[in-house]
Amino acid sequence: MTHVTIPFLTGIEDLCRCVASIPLGWSVLIINNSGERLPPNIPGWLLHMPHNIGVAASWNLGIKSDPTAPYWLFANHDTVLAPGDLDRLIAEMEKGGPRWVGMNGDWRVMGLTREAVETVGWFDENYHPIYCEDADYERRCTLAGVPWYFIEGGATHVGSASIKDPRYGEANARTYPANVAYHRRKWGGGPRAEVYTTPFDQGGSVADWRLDLGRLRRNAWP
Numbered sequence: 001m002t003h004v005t006i007p008f009l010t011g012i013e014d015l016c017r018c019v020a021s022i023p024l025g026w027s028v029l030i031i032n033n034s035g036e037r038l039p040p041n042i043p044g045w046l047l048h049m050p051h052n053i054g055v056a057a058s059w060n061l062g063i064k065s066d067p068t069a070p071y072w073l074f075a076n077h078d079t080v081l082a083p084g085d086l087d088r089l090i091a092e093m094e095k096g097g098p099r100w101v102g103m104n105g106d107w108r109v110m111g112l113t114r115e116a117v118e119t120v121g122w123f124d125e126n127y128h129p130i131y132c133e134d135a136d137y138e139r140r141c142t143l144a145g146v147p148w149y150f151i152e153g154g155a156t157h158v159g160s161a162s163i164k165d166p167r168y169g170e171a172n173a174r175t176y177p178a179n180v181a182y183h184r185r186k187w188g189g190g191p192r193a194e195v196y197t198t199p200f201d202q203g204g205s206v207a208d209w210r211l212d213l214g215r216l217r218r219n220a221w222p
Contacts, residue, residue, distance in 0.1 A: 003027035004073045004086070005062030007055055009034055009162045019043065021081040029065060031058040033129075044097055052221055054129035054161025060122050062113070071113040078161035079090070079108045082154020092151060095101040100141055100148040107134050110155035115147050123187075128219040130162070132179040135191035140206040143197055171221040184220070 004022055008015050008030055015030070022028055028044030033052040047061070060154060063072050071093040073086065086105065089111045092101045098115035102108070120140045127133035141148045165170045180190055186209075188195030199208050 002066065002069045002073055003029045003030045003062075004075050005031065005059065005065070006075050006077050007031045007033060007058035008038075008077045009052060010165045010168065012038070014161050015159060016042065017080050018075060018077050020074060022075075023078075023083070029062060030093050031061055033058065038180050040220060052129050054125060054127075054216075056123035056127050056133040057125045057127050059133075060125065063117060069114065071111055073109075073111050074107075075109045075155075076157060076161075077106075078158035081109060082156075082157050085098040085109060085153040088151055088153055098146040100137070100146065102148075102150045104157070105150050106157065108159075109153070109155050116141070119144050119146055119207075121205070121209075124209045126182060126209060126212050127179050128216050129132060129175065129221055131176050132183045132191050136186070139187060139194045140190070141219065143204065143206045162221050168221055175219045175221070178215075182215070199219075 004026060006015070006018060013084065019028055030038070030042065030044055030046050032038055032046055032048045033054075035049075035051060037048065038046060050083065053061070059074060062074060066072070066112060073089060075081065089101060089109065092099065093111045093113055098113055098119050100110065100112050100116050102110045122135065123133050124136050127136060138148055163172045183191055186196070186199050198204055200205065
């Protein structure tokens with residue numbers, strides 16, 4: 001059984017509620033971007049990052065942590081799952097073929113198949129540390145003919161919980177416009193209003209992106 005990857009930055013109460021909503025027997029991988037140790041009573045695998053690697057990099061790390069899996073599952077730390085949600089998601093994953101599936105109209109809980117990653121590539125970590133990485137992947141899936149869609153479930157989602165922390169809310173006011181600007185350069189239009197059919201209108205594969213360490217430094221959150 002594949003694990004559920006949960007990136008975490010802040011909001012330990014939300015994280016605890018999320019983990020508690022995952023049925024017993026499921027493996028949980030928490031990618032801790034907070035720079036602080038988590039309470040030892042939180043179950044699952046814990047990867048403590050020395051700094052915030054961002055959402056896209058956390059999702060990629062979740063995939064790399066189990067490269068032989070046929071698919072991977074993810075949840076936002078501010079999501080609470082309802083009974084049967086993961087079973088519904090797995091049913092979609094096991095239909096076979098490339099697909100990226102969310103729940104209730106967004107990516108609060110999602111599944112991604114191996115075939116999708118092999119076709120579309122990794123999440124672009126230049127969208128750092130958060131926002132627009134999902135719109136980028138939607139565009140790439142569309143261009144590559146990989147189905148992406150949402151199913152209905154009972155999962156609830158606080159939404160953008162991390163930036164309710166004043167430290168990160170102030171930082172996001174700087175980095176969100178920078179990510180939108182990067183998206184416009186990459187696709188010729190803003191999120192979900194893209195124009196180009198290849199990254200940066202340069203031809204090649206939708207999987208093409210090159211990590212810009214300067215962007216990571218400039219967009220780093222405190």
